[in-house]
Amino acid sequence: MLNQSQNTHAVNMDSDPVSNILKWILLIVAIICFAVVAWGTYKTYQLAPPLPQYFITSSGQVIMA
Numbered sequence: 001m002l003n004q005s006q007n008t009h010a011v012n013m014d015s016d017p018v019s020n021i022l023k024w025i026l027l028i029v030a031i032i033c034f035a036v037v038a039w040g041t042y043k044t045y046q047l048a049p050p051l052p053q054y055f056i057t058s059s060g061q062v063i064m065a
Helices: 002-014 017-047
Strands: 062-064
Touching: none
Parallel strands: none
Antiparallel strands: none
């Protein structure tokens, strides 16, 4: 008897429309968050200042390469 009520409860959980809506909301929010992180990473690298290949003194001597 207990087993039968557990099976009925499990069937009701799978067909719960609110649960399905919440799954879709979670998926959409996760995709939006990933897109924001990817866009922020792209903008960070795009706006970063260029790195010099070497440093020289005012007389032209290479300090660091």
